[in-house]
Amino acid sequence: MIKFNINTTKNLLAFSGGIDSSALFFLLLNENIPFDIAIVNYNQREQSKDEVAYAKELANKYNKKCFLKEAVLTNNSNFEKEARDIRYDFFDKIIKEYDYDTLITAHQLNDKLEWFMMQLSKGAGLVELIGLEEKTQKDNYVIYRPLLELSKEELQIFLQKNNHKYFIDESNYDEKYKRNYFRKNFVNELIKEYKDGIKNSFKYLKNDIESLNLNHEAIYKHEDLEIFTNHQDENLNIKIIDKSLKRRGILLSNAQRNEIIRQREITISDKINISISNEYIYICPKVINTMDKKFKEICRVLKIPKNIRAYLFEKDIEVKELFI
Incomplete structure (x- = not known):
């Protein structure tokens, strides 16, 4: 289903219990890629307790470390940014303390197109439009996104076919969040109808950036x-x-x-x-x-x-x- 481009042994999976991260958990298992998991409970939904329990259950069953962050959000005007900041601060601390080399995230093709359309609506250049890359180098670790050529539908089919449990976060349908608006009104239908063309376009855009030699390093x-x-x-x-x-x-x-x-x-x-x-x-x-x-x-x-x-x-x- 996917060929992983990873050779590190100290890997941390950003886990939520949703379709994407649950599918990635089992795909990594199938390929015998070593990893532990980290999950953040924002305490915004009753179901989040079950998602945390599921993460602990999987970690115990498959002999993985499970890192948990209990968070309380205070910024109602920018929930998504605050949640992201809490999440990545948590990951950074774990990676530093336990010497992980790679943070694996479950961003997939729908996420990549959502990002593209959100940046397009704000006014962005080529690099920003395709901002979700397979690998991003941080100061002391790499963020690896192996699912960017797979759609959410494909991941859900994989889970159902193999009888793997997952959760649906109902807040993902709340259109007060800009990302959900683009997802519901544009992205899901475009992926369903034009998935192959969209995947190829992202490949061509990436090749164009590389041809323009934009990856200049610090002197x-x-x-x-x-x-x-x-x-x-x-x-x-x-x-x-x-x-x-x-x-x-x-x-x-x-x-x-x-x-x-x-x-x-x-x-x-x-x-x-x-x-x-x-x-x-x-x-x-x-x-x-x-x-x-x-x-x-x-x-x-x-x-x-x-x-x-x-x-x-x-x-x-x-x-x-x-x-x-």
Whole structure:
């Protein structure tokens, strides 16, 4: 049904008990791929208790570790973002503490098309439109999405054919959430009618991106500081910045992208400082620190942007030895 592109032995599966993650659980088992599971209970539905119990049951039956996060959501205006932040903070902590190499998620073809249409409706470029990739490199692990060429319907058929249990989350039908609106009104029917064409289009788009050589790497990296070459192309520069921030868990809005290009030196989400100089793009965490006069003078001479200097000072980076 699927050929897995994975060779790591310390793998963590993001599990929910729904169609996608339940199918992925058994597909991984069938291929003898080692993994443990992690589940978040947001305590929004009575059924979530049964989903947690199912996760524990599977873990016990198949000798897997099961990590559980009990969460309480407080941001009613942006439920999906808060839930995602809680979920990935939880995964990050587990991965760091137990040295996992790969986070496996159950995103599938319907999710990929949902993402595409949501980005299209907001105004997005090529990279953002096909943002869900098979593998995404984070700082200390890889996110692996092996189901992107399979539809939710195909996964459900697999579960039913093999008599595997799964749950249906009724909140997925609530159209107050934008994703559900696109899913119900567009995505499911498009996948049902044009699945093969949609899969091929995503392949062609990926090939186009690779042909455009957009995967530029940092020319200097130290901890959370990245420095890239300024390519003298605003579109390409913003793609580089966007990719760096995605690795840091920040998704840029179209308005933020425009502000980065306009201001050239900016703080995003009160967390990350970005500066675009004539030659370089600098990206690092926001730091507030008192620097001595000698250090500030060295930075001035070397034309290091002001909003980058405090991070260099705090991390004791020898600026004279940079590539500059």
